[in-house]
Amino acid sequence: MKKKILLLSLGWILVSLILAGLTFNMALGAYPERPINYIICFNPGGESDLTARLQQPLLEKVLGVSVIISYKIGGGGALGWSELVKAKPDGYTIAGDNIPHIILQPLIRKETGYKTEQLKQIYCFEFTPDVLVVKNDSPFKSLSDLLDYAKKHPGAVTLGGSGSPSANSLGVAKLNKEAGVDITYVPFTGSAPTIPALLGGHVTGLMSYSTMAIVYKKKLRPLAVASEERFPALPDVPTFKELGLNVVEGAWRGVAAPPGTPDEIINTLAKAFDKVCRDDKFVGRMEAMGFQVVHWGPEEYTKFVQKKTEEYKKILKELGLLK
Numbered sequence: 001m002k003k004k005i006l007l008l009s010l011g012w013i014l015v016s017l018i019l020a021g022l023t024f025n026m027a028l029g030a031y032p033e034r035p036i037n038y039i040i041c042f043n044p045g046g047e048s049d050l051t052a053r054l055q056q057p058l059l060e061k062v063l064g065v066s067v068i069i070s071y072k073i074g075g076g077g078a079l080g081w082s083e084l085v086k087a088k089p090d091g092y093t094i095a096g097d098n099i100p101h102i103i104l105q106p107l108i109r110k111e112t113g114y115k116t117e118q119l120k121q122i123y124c125f126e127f128t129p130d131v132l133v134v135k136n137d138s139p140f141k142s143l144s145d146l147l148d149y150a151k152k153h154p155g156a157v158t159l160g161g162s163g164s165p166s167a168n169s170l171g172v173a174k175l176n177k178e179a180g181v182d183i184t185y186v187p188f189t190g191s192a193p194t195i196p197a198l199l200g201g202h203v204t205g206l207m208s209y210s211t212m213a214i215v216y217k218k219k220l221r222p223l224a225v226a227s228e229e230r231f232p233a234l235p236d237v238p239t240f241k242e243l244g245l246n247v248v249e250g251a252w253r254g255v256a257a258p259p260g261t262p263d264e265i266i267n268t269l270a271k272a273f274d275k276v277c278r279d280d281k282f283v284g285r286m287e288a289m290g291f292q293v294v295h296w297g298p299e300e301y302t303k304f305v306q307k308k309t310e311e312y313k314k315i316l317k318e319l320g321l322l323k
Contacts, residue, residue: 031091031264031268032063032064032065032268033065034065034092035065035067035068035092036059036063036065036066036068036091036093036094037068037070037092037093037094038052038056038059038069038095038255039070039080039084039093039094039095039096040052040069040070040071040072040095040096041071041072041073041077041078041079041080041081041095041096041098042073042077042162042163042189042190042191042192043071043073043189043191043192043193044071044192045190045191045192046162047128047191047209047211047212047253047291048096048190048253049192050211051096051125051126051286051291052069052096053069054282054285054286055067055125055273055282058276058282059272059273059276062272062276063272073189073190074189075105075113075163076101076105076162076163076164076165076166076187076189077097077098077101077102077105077163078112078113078114079113080095081097081102081112081114081119081256082112082113082114083095084114084119084256084257084258085113085114085115085119085258086258087258088258089120089257089258089259089260089261089262090261090265091262091265091266091268091269093257093258094122094255094256094257094269095255095256096253096254096255097119097121098251098252098253099251099253099254099304099305099308100165100166100167100170100251100312101163101165101166101167101251102114102116102119102305103116103305103308103309103312104166104170104316105165107313107316107322107323108165108316108321108322108323109323110323116305116309118258119256119259120257120259120260120261120266121254121256121298121301121302121305122254122255122266122270122298122301123254123255123270123273123274123277123296123297123298123301124252124253124254124294124304125273125293125294125295125296126252126292126293126294127252127253127291127292127294128210128211128250128251128290128291129209129210129225129227129231129249129250130168130171130207130247130250130251131207131208131210131213131224131225131226131231131234131237132146132159132171132205132208132223132224132225132226133198133205133208133212133213133221133222133223134198134205134206134220134221135199135205135219135220135221136218136219136220136221138221140204140223141221142223143223143224143238143240146204147179147181150179150181150182150183151179151180151181154181154182155183155184156204157181157183157184157204158185158186158203158205159172159183159184159185159186159203159204159205159206159207160185160186160187160188160194160198160202160203160206160208161185161186161187161188161206161207161208162187162189162190162194162208162209163187163188163189163190164185164187165321166187166251167209167249167250168185168187168206168207168208168209169185169207170249170315170319171247171249172207173185173319173321174246174247174249175240175245175247177319178240178245178246178247185207186203191208191211191212194206194208194212195212195216195219198220199219205223209250209251210225210231210233210234210250210290210291211290211291213225213234213237213290214233214234214288214290215289215290222237223237224237224238224239224240224245224247225237225238225239225240226240226247226249226250227239227248227250228241228248230242231292232292233287233292234290252304254296254301255273257269263298266298267298270297270298274295274297277295278295
């Protein structure tokens with residue numbers, strides 16, 4: 001009798017596990033079935049926002065649900081990423097993430113609210129190199145003009161940029177070391193507010209991105225681009241390396257989910273972003289604005305983050321910025 005009861009109990013446990021598995025798989029199969037919150041960690045009008053706005057209608061078409069763009073601005077992106085890692089890992093909250101920001105911040109700051117490895121990478125879709133720009137009517141016609149002035153007036157030259165630590169702040173740190181100058185970096189909450197700050201005369205120039213140099217080409221004069229070779233969207237702008245300075249820096253942008261998000265959901269989202277980011281019209285509009293479009297899925301993007309983490313540890317140590 002006891003043996004029969006034990007067998008019945010084991011049978012019910014087995015049935016329950018099977019049903020639970022079926023329910024879980026059905027839930028995953030139904031994903032998504034309600035709106036997805038797409039967090040942008042920087043100001044409207046910046047690179048992350050411009051990209052998300054172009055992706056939004058295409059993602060909604062592919063996924064069959066609404067994609068709601070929301071903003072969590074502060075800490076050079078840290079506010080949004082710290083909120084992401086606390087979100088429910090059900091695929092209904094995702095956030096744009098930026099390399100090197102998500103690597104630099106936990107390495108430099110004592111408290112960021114998140115760890116790099118907590119962000120579960122979905123897809124990487126773009127790259128923009130740093131570009132040093134001044135106003136069109138600036139007295140600095142070339143990079144050498146600006147550096148000559150900076151050497152004679154330590155700390156007087158100010159370059160605004162998006163966030164700190166970020167690709168922009170690191171670009172200025174590298175430039176200071178390479179050129180032997182003392183240029184002051186001024187962080188803003190995103191790329192968008194740096195433009196009125198420059199045009200209003202609040203900073204000397206910007207260590208911005210290729211996108212801002214192109215979108216505002218009638219108002220800005222690019223002096224140098226921080227890419228290995230001349231950037232296709234800015235063919236007439238010399239690289240820092242051409243000018244004798246080993247300054248190569250920029251930002252990669254993608255999208256991530258909270259830790260613990262099931263791989264099935266990650267893959268569903270990755271496939272959706274891949275389809276969107278291979279759309280001919282999308283690619284054309286992105287390239288016209290100065291973005292270099294890339295297509296890295298979860299595995300490739302995660303490995304890239306791990307690789308860059310080791311690289312940035314060495315760079316920060318050389319610059320004396322490692323905590």
